Amino acid sequence: MSTDKAEASAAEDRSQNSGTAKHEEEAPGPLKLDPRGIPLSPQPTDDPKDPLNWNRWLKLMVLTEVSIFSFLALFSASLITPAFVPLSLFLHRDLVTTAYVTSTFILLGGISAIFWNPIANVYGRRPVYIGTVAVAAAMCGASGAAKNYGTLIALRCLNGFFGGVPLGLGSATVCDMYFAHERGVYMGIYTISFLTGGHIAPLIGGYIEKNLSWHWCFYVPAIITGGILIIFVFTVPETLYSRTPAALARPSQSWMSNMLMKRRAHPTRQLRIVDFFRPFQMMIYPSVVIPTWCYSLCFAYGSILFIITSANLFGKIYHFQPQQTGLLLGIPITVGSLVGELFAGGISDWISEKRALNRGGERSPEDRLLGIIPSALLTPLGIIIEGVCLQNKTHWIGVAMGxxxxxxxxxxxxTGVYTYTAECYKPQSPELGSLINFGRQVYSFTIGFYAIPFANMIGIQDAWITLAMITFAFFLPLIPLYYKGADWRKRLGKPTFHQDL
Known part of the structure; x- marks a missing residue:
């Protein structure tokens, strides 16, 4: 018993020093360790129905299906992108205005998690996924049947509001099932899924428009989403797990009860108005607001900028048809993301584990920031390369490389931002997912208003260089965060809500 107490005391000291939440290290019994002898974070219960204790295959199945939902969210948003030209002719709108068909989805997708995640924290992830994804599939299908611009924009807003839920809730689901030392890899699987959805869509959208019509750029994702939802209903259990003493004292519900959603997922919590403002409350913490700001710009200029402007610029400069535009956009953006994730997730976990061992088992979330260094150089560089190549009308291979x-x-x-923020404040991972998704989507929405006019004003090359320099500048605050993040968290204290998750 003295050994257990000593281990628990040491773990608590390490938790305070590294800035991780103390409750993640606490356990009612002997301290549980990972394969390298470092205390597990968070500490699992002895209940086999605790998602942290699930079999590997069950966790992977849940992760896969949630990741597919995330993939389909941005897939649904971007599949129409290569078909903007024929869509603009049908709607009698210019290309800039037509691009709002995607921009409005992105905007409402960012807002949606602010509303839905607090509900998921009380009633469970499962009912929220099922209800919102079902409505999203219906709205996506209805978009294909729209007869005018106003109706289409309204349907896309609803599509984004319901379909964007997996983009904000998925990271919380990952944290429900995986320990801190695993999150780099599995959070990476989730993040590559939703990014790839927006990247693969242009590859397919042009050919769908050519062989069918632009209407099927909405019908296809609606059909696929509906099919995956049916599988989800029968295979994915609830992942929200309350660790309050009152909840743990209750009889554990059966797997069948879990799947049928016979009782509220969090039996001791009530939904309150303040819960809908929790994501913004997290903005007082530098370990949240600095990475969120940086990532929002990085996503907007390192992905959405290419997607929103491709039909306009590739058509004018290279005289590409929709399917050619989709290929030039989709192939490099997808390959770059896949190769990036092969590097990102494993390296992030390796750095975290290696440095923890060097400190005698003391984890520090700031170790995750070291894995972000390549992004600070490569994302702005890629933006500049595309701008220079488009301005000088070089061979399209240069654009693809950028x-x-x-x-x-x-x-x-x-991967770095999602993993770092979740490791700093795991109990608040739903709020973190909401806030990151909100910042990313809302900032990306604005690009459609100024990217092309800005390029027309000063030239594509200078415009893209300016945006690249802004992106690089927002990486610089990560330097003081690396050195001072743990001290800042200790000084500000821990959020007082969700301490039971």
Whole structure:
């Protein structure tokens, strides 16, 4: 018993020094360790139905299906992108105005998690996923049948509001199931999924428009989403797990009860108005607001900038048809993201584990920031390369290289930010997912208003260089965060809500 107490005391000291939440290290019994002898964070209960204790295959199944939902969210948003030209003719709108069909989805997708995540924290992830994704599939299908611009924009707003839920809730689901030392890899799988959805869509959208019509750029994701939802209903259990003494004292519900959602997922919590403002409350913490600001710009200029402007610029400069535009955009952006994730997730976990061992088991979330360094160089570089190539009308391979390099950097940044913030404040991971998604989507929405006019005003090359320099500048605050993040968290204290998760 004295050994257990000594281990628990040492773990508590390490938790205070590294800035991680103390409750993540606490356990009612003997301290549980990972394969390298470092205390597990968070500490699991002895309940086999605790998602932290699930079999590997069950965790992977849940992760896969949630990741597919995330993939389909941005896939649904971007599949129409290569078909903007024929869509603009149908709607009798210019290309800039037509691009709002995607921009409005992005905007409402950012807002949606602010509303839905507090509900998921009380009633469970499962009912929220099922209800919102079902409505999103219906709205996506209805978009294909729209007869005018106003109706289409309204349907896309609803599509984004319901379909954007997996983009904000998925990171919380990952944290429900995986320990801190695993999150780099599994959070990376989740993040590559939603980014790739927006990247693969242009590859397919042009051919769908050519062989069917632009209407099917909405029908196809609606059909696929509906099919995946049916599988989800029968295979994915609830991942929200309350660790309050009152909840743990209750009889554990059966797997069948879990799947049928017979009782509220969090039996001791009530939904309050203040819960809808919790994500913004997290902005007082530098370990949240600095990475969120940086990532929002990185995503907007390292991904959405290419997507929103491709139909306009590739058509004018290279005289590409929709399917050619989709290929030039989709292939490099997808390859860059996939290669970036092969580097990002494993390296992030390796750095974290290696440095923890060097400190005698003391974890520090700031170690995750070291893995972001390549992004600070590659994302701005890729943006500049594309701008220079477009301005000088070089061979399209130069444009492809720029997009791929920026996408590599963005994927490294995405995995790093989601993993770092979740490791700093794991109980608040739903709020973190909401806030990051909000910042990313809302800032990306604005690009459609100024990217092309800005390029027309000063030239594509100078405009893209300016945006790249802004992106690089927002990486610089990560330097003091690396050195002072733990001290700042200790000084500000821990959030007082969700301490039971």
């Amino acid at each position: 997009i791929a390099i920026a996408s590599f950097g963005l994927q490294v940044m995405t």
